[in-house]
Amino acid sequence: MTAFILVPGVFTGPYVWDEVASRLTATGAEVHAVALTGLGGARPSAGGYGADGTGAGHAGHTDLETHIADVLTVIDQVVRETGQEIVLVGHDYGIHPVLGAADRRAESIARIVHLDSGLPRDGVPALAAVADQGLREEASRAAEGGPGAVLPPPARDAWQLWGSTAGVPGPALDLLTALASPQPLGTLLQPLSLTGAAAGVPVTGVLCTHGGAGIAMVQARVDFGDPALRALTGPRVTFFELPTGHWPMLSDPTALADTLLRAARGEGHHLTPADASEPGPFPLDVPELPAERTGFLDLYLPPSAPGPRPALLLVHGGPVPREARPTPRDWPVLSGYARYAASAGVVGVTLDHRLHALTDYGSAADDVAEAVERVRADPRVDADRIALWFFSGGGPLAADWLARPPSWLRCLAASYPVMAPLPNWGRLADRFLPVDAVARAGSLPLVLVRAGLEADAVAATVEAFLTAARTCGAVVEVIDVPNGHHAFETTDRTEESREAVRRSVRTVLRHLRA
Incomplete structure (x- = not known):
């Protein structure tokens, strides 16, 4: 059996996964939606995991390491209590704590799923993946408030700046806005630290095409010779497309649940290496x-x-x-x-x-x-x-x-x-x-x-x-x-x-x- 650990993106908490989780559990899968600190979880305390995952602790403000610790806690719980194979799913910003945690628990992870997210690299903060120059500048100004600074969540009509809202029903967008939390800026500004330990873990990318991404576009960048994408042509990497916007858990939870189940089975499209095309x-x-x-x-x-x-x-x-x-x-x-x-x-x-x-x-x-x-x-x-x-x-x-x-x-x-x-x-x-x-x-x-x-x-x-x-x-x-x-x-x-x-x-x- 498979245990899915679902990690939400910016401003959002575990509630965004409710519909997807219910569909996955109906198939017999175990599901854990992670409450990231400050985004549905408690404020950080003096204890917890440090940068090496051993317990150095956080006190004072929430950063990326705090969220990595949140994911590590759930991974360790699943391993301790069930021993099931784990599929780690990171949506949007959530892929950063997912990769940080997978790097430290690679032996426990069966697959990593990038859900309409980027490809974070070692030493690069999550804010670098934000395409909108205005949002990056807003975050930089907010960071002047000090270590505990936060980025306010978007108004209802501004979510599209963080990703296409295509397909999200009006009531769901209302709820997303009502339950959104300020994003601790330390989570966006602290560089991701990776050792490469999880490089051999199978990976699936789920691309939401109404946002502009698609398998053909990724293949085109591979064909261009983009070295950052060379690893995506390996046999352990698969891709799916969903014809919806950036929040598929709200716009089409049934299709997303089915895609995650197929990803867990190793299904999906394989890219062609550049030198073969x-x-x-x-x-x-x-x-x-x-x-x-x-x-x-x-x-x-x-x-x-x-x-x-x-x-x-x-x-x-x-x-x-x-x-x-x-x-x-x-x-x-x-x-x-x-x-x-x-x-x-x-x-x-x-x-x-x-x-x-x-x-x-x-x-x-x-x-x-x-x-x-x-x-x-x-x-x-x-x-x-x-x-x-x-x-x-x-x-x-x-x-x-x-x-x-x-x-x-x-x-x-x-x-x-x-x-x-x-x-x-x-x-x-x-x-x-x-x-x-x-x-x-x-x-x-x-x-x-x-x-x-x-x-x-x-x-x-x-x-x-x-x-x-x-x-x-x-x-x-x-x-x-x-x-x-x-x-x-x-x-x-x-x-x-x-x-x-x-x-x-x-x-x-x-x-x-x-």
Whole structure:
């Protein structure tokens, strides 16, 4: 039999697990919902576990070690009283005390479940995983109150800043708000200490797709060469998706309970190692033109084309890990579009920009602006005929050009773009909101390539952008790929995909040459 130990996230206590726990116990499983100190548990006393799990004690304030001690207490109780195999489940922030406890009791843990949580690393505090810059700043200000400082829980309409509330019924959201506790800041600011003792424990990740995460996106980051995710391709690691928001224990407890039972049995999706998954080729046969490389730019020049030519700059998405190889300008899809444009008499340009994390949009925008200026200054380029084409997570970088379109920008295109922050991103600076910026686009020709089988969270941003465009009178030419997935050029080897590439390039070049 299995004993599930369920650890809640920020501001929440064991009550969030009530519905899931009842479904698990109905199958015969033993369930323990942990009351973390200050979040449903008592205040810390002078006794308890220390950093090594042996009893050094805490007195004065609650920190991450306090919560690790709370989880250790339950683990030791289960081992002492039942000897059952333990599945440790950490939701959100709860994965930090889960990993800290598993590191010290690895021999007692059968599986660790990351429930819509990050991948904490040794020496990194939980606050580093908070995507929203405003929330991090709020926590930093609150920390000035001293060791016992707390972060107030969110108001009812602000929970979405901590994760998508999609699917959570109104009464459940009311209860979540009413029972929320202030989060002791020491729990978010104290770095997690790991020895690696639990590295061999099987792991399952449960991704809640309405927040923007999904197995395909994790696989994409693995394919980028993200070293932090390399271990996730091992045989001990599985994944599940739940089509709901960040609080599945409230929005779909039945599906979550079933998923946890399947995870305990070792079921789930396995990722493919990066070295076993070569990037797919460009879907069309295009000339093998050489790239002229200068700094972070690659130019593909039209063969035997006299005089200055229009230029098309292709802006990749992300975030892309800094260590990713090949870098985006060498991805087959981008170099393929650039060579396709060059074969049609237009200078195709790919570039590497610095979007390595959600906090890097400012640096990436600077890189794009510099690339544009360098290309326009090239005597082989017609500086008055430039087009920009943004892909995927590069969508927010389009906002600068939508808000202040220069006269030489003849077209702005976007393929399967993210046009507003995804729910698990938190807030972006107003500068990077294409949904708002389109109101100032004027008569700039806009082309949007939409994947019919897009992830729900991304598709919602595209629909919001198109709604805003209709409201302000901006004209957007939409090219639909009904059976296409995100990055359909390499994921879907179909005639529909190939025709979508042909049509989108023809449309962009028509505006560029006008």
